Structure formats: structure tokens, C-alpha cells
Amino acid sequence: MLLTDLRTQVARYARKMYESQLVRATQGNLSARDPETNLICITPSGADYQLLAADDIIVVDEQGKIVEGKWKPSVETPLHTYILSKRRDINCVMHTHALYTSAFGVVYQPLPMILQESASCLGGEVPIVPYQESGTQAFAELVAQTLGEGPAVIWGNHGAMVVGINLALTFSIAHALEDTARIYSIAKQLGTPVTLPAEEVAKLHNNWKQGYRQTAIEDPLNAR
Template sequence: MRYVEVRREVCMTAREIYEARLVAGTWGNVSAWVDDVMVITPSGMDYGTLSPEDMVIVNGEGEVIEGFFAPSVETPLHLAIYKNRPDVKGIVHVHSPYATAFAVARRPIPVILEETAQAIGHEIPVAPYAHCGSEELAHHVVRTLGQDKKAVLLANHGLITVDVSPSAALRACYIAERTAMITLFAEQIGSINILADEDVKCLYEKFKNYGQKKDR
């Protein structure tokens, strides 16, 4: 079996979004890009019982080259992002409740927290509505992500995040969901205060060097 570690990361990320209640049932999907192929979750299977062997490998045209199951219905969306963003190696799509509330309202999630500025670095915009699994949806998301964004809301649908790995993209999901939740709570108390663009940029750049450095 090829790409054992990548399969394991995609599988474990999928199981985590289910256990963390970022999705319900079989909704949502996770993928990784490696050696010009994509490892993605299978369509319509219980995330709670997935194993690395269940992950599906497709080529750049979406054709299954390894795996026993059909790939996620959002395969065209994932492939479109990878083709447009060479920097992206992991994608996570969730239907978490607070972020999805913003998607239903078709309202961007603002940068109100330092952690949002540090880990995402921008307001999370809303891609126009299109049916799930459609080429039209893929087009809208790719255009809204552009060349530098890490997260986008899908109108009346959910949230998608991109990063250098599935686990890194998952972190952005958690932060986006927390930001959406706190925004809604803060608005019940009073008005929200959005961080200035220059502060967001500064925090994002500083966060790149956050944490312990590896031994040389």
C-alpha cells in the first residue's frame, strides 16, 4: 500500500472532525496532495470506522488509481484547489455550526481574535452558492481563495480550509469555528471590534516563527 503515512493523516483528520462534531454523519471531507496524486476520504462512509486503507487515491483528472471505494463527491473541488495553489498540500471541509451560520447568512467571519490573525491571517470570505460536488462550486471556491487565503465559507454549506497538511488545515477549522462563535457571543453583549489590517499582518508574520525551533 502506497503513501501509508499520508493515508493515516487523512484518515485521522477525518475521524477527528467527526469526533469533534465539526461534521455530522458522513458529511465533510479531507484530502492531501503528494507526488501529483490526491489521497482523499471515500464518499458516504462512517468516519467513526474509517481506516487508512479506506482512503482513495486519485490522479489529477479525478480517476481512481488505488482504493476500494468511490472518492468524496467533492473531489472536483479539492483537485481544483490543488491545481490553482501549489503551496497547498492539505484540505479540510467541515460543516461546523458557528462557521456554517455565517455561511448561511452569507457573511464573512471577521478577524476579532489574535489567534485568528496569527493562524489564518485574514477575514474569512464567502464563496457564492453552487451545488455540492459541482464544477461551479469548485470555480467559486478557487476564485474566492485566490493565491493567499487559508479559509473560505461556502454559502449555505460550510467551511473549507487549506494549508501545508491536513492537520494544519484542521487547526484553521478549529480557529475559524471559535472565531465565529465568539463573534456571535460578543454581538449579543455589544458591538464587535475588528483588528486593524496592519495588526493582522504583523501578527500573522510573527506567528510564522512561533514555537520551538528544531535542532539543527
């Protein structure tokens, strides 16, 4: 089987997404690029996350053409391939439907930086992508434009997307996004949340980037 190890890890992290409630039912999707071949491993459309195994993961090329796999790839494949083509600094794309993060997309409120740990990997306020039907090239371009060089965006009236250099870091970024959204929502009920100064966020994010660059040198996909 082509790219067995990477497909195994994509299936594993897709199950972790479900287990940690970043997605529910068949929502969301996940992809990882193999840096050596530039082939992309992506979750299937309508997948039961709890049952996903390596041979359920589809391998596509950079244009989204199926190279190997028994199922139809995610309907968001155009988004994944487009983002990965524009961002050579990352290898993974994760689309989630986490509840608190999605709520910010319903009220169209960018997510501010209130936590040291989250600010480190998110690097600044997380923007909102205006609503547009997903699964299209136009939507992929809109998401890429809003994302820029950042690690995360929230989709208006839909969910969210995070990107990262490997599966483990991408998964961590998704949790940092949801944790921040949840804690901010709770804090708003208690009083007025205090955001971190922009210069402190920039410093934290720079230190974090230096750390993950070292991780990438040691293991490009941090699959273990």
C-alpha cells in the same frame, strides 16, 4: 498499499474532524497531497468517520482519476483536485460543516478578525462563496476564485473549506475559523465586538507564516 502513512493520517484527521464536531454524520471531506508523487489521498463518499481506516482512503491523481482504493471518492473530489492544482503552496483541503461557521454562510456575513490566535492563521476577514450546487467543476472554480491565496472560505448556505500546508495546520485553521465564528456570535449578544486593526492582523499572519514554513521544512505533512 500505496501511500500507507499518508492514508493513515488522512483517516486519523477525518476521525478528529468528527470527534471535534467540525463535521457530523457523513458530512464534509478531507484530502492531502503527497508532495513527492503529487498523488492525492481523499476520504470516501458517504464515509462513517468513526470507522475510517487507512485502506478506506482513496488515492487519486491530479485529475481525480482513481489510482488505488476500494470505495468511490468524495463527491467533492473535483473541488479538491482543482484547489490543489491552483495552490502549489498547500497540500491539504478540508471541507467542514461546523455550526457557527455555517451560520455565517446562511446570513452571508464575512467573518471578521476578533482574536489574536485566529487572526494569525486566518490572516484577514474570511469571505463567503455565493451559493451554487457543489460537486461540480463550476463550483470548484468559484471556490478557488473566492479563496484566492487565503486559508479559508465560508460556503453560502452550506459549510466551509480550509486549506493548509499539512494536516495538523489545516485542522488548526478549521478550529480557528469555528472558534472565531462562535465567539463573535456570543460577543454580539453581549455588545459590539471590536475587530483587530488590519495592520495588526497582517503582522500576526506574517509571523505565523514564518513559523509554519519552518515546520514544513522539518516535516512536509506534519503527519506525526
